Amino acid sequence: MPYQQPVLDELDRRILAALVANARTSFTEIGQRIGLSAPAVKRRVDRMREQEVITGFTTIVRPAALGWRTEAYVEIFCDAAAPPRRIAEVARTYPEVVAAVTVTGGADALLHIRAADIQHFEEVLERIRAEPFVSRTNSFIVLTHLLPNSPEAGSPATLPDGTNSR
Amino acid sequence: MPYQQPVLDELDRRILAALVANARTSFTEIGQRIGLSAPAVKRRVDRMREQEVITGFTTIVRPAALGWRTEAYVEIFCDAAAPPRRIAEVARTYPEVVAAVTVTGGADALLHIRAADIQHFEEVLERIRAEPFVSRTNSFIVLTHLLPNSPEAGSPATLPDGTNSR
């Protein structure tokens, strides 16, 4: 069964935009804004959750308020052919790793890491470098966030080209 | 007036954890789980919003479901001293840029970019490279997400060292 690209109309997109801006907006209020009844909005939200257009609702926490004041991106270089699966297993064991992806270019993976401070980050980096398959790392420590939604507020509720395919 | 690090107790942390897992969890349900009344939970949430521990509630959208199927990290090298402020202004004009930070190391900035496909990404990259102050770029195209919460689900609701400072 091939993957079915979900079909979203203008109303779905406006519902998404409202929920991305504030996940606790009531269906009643969204309905008033877009001209639908609350049950109609709920049915559309339920459908989008089912289609996994919406995968969840979360709370944005300012990391610094909880003591995570240091952030870095770290390129990982592996010796021989360490399979992505192995890197994933290891990355999962570090609560400090908030994102891990494999990438094109010289590096095998790129990790997004949060730590309390530079000392904590260095300690995490040492542990990562000591992992058996890691041969080298290259760190970019984050200095300033240039965009307002610094803690990556979620994906845009718009479509790449403003229209919907399929 | 110096910045006051918020003091969060165990109950606050459990409320945060519940709301990060699902921003639409009712105060009643959170209260039942942690042994507080709904109004008490609400008052704590209101306080954390005031302290900007909580900066918002958002919906996690699977980017691929909306047609954003390509993702990349791009290092930006600037000629002379392009101030971060200039880079921020430019980054803001691209809907494809979901995060932009200044970093240590050779590059002046690191952009996190989403695009419909490789063609769209290339087009965005061309436009960025044509910006007056950009001298060079270096792209890492994302191949696979290694962690489950791929679209960066938000910051951890735990503290870096399990305890609360100040």
Place this chain on the structure above:
DNA sequence: GATGAAAAGATTGCTAC
């Protein structure tokens, strides 16, 4: 998709510790 009714949840004022 709307309407209407019942259940669940949010919110506020008040009291007590």
Place this chain on the structure above:
DNA sequence: GTAGCAATCTTTTCATC
């Protein structure tokens, strides 16, 4: 200062059209 309780209002949810 923070919690609980109770009353009120809002929202969700489900059946029906």
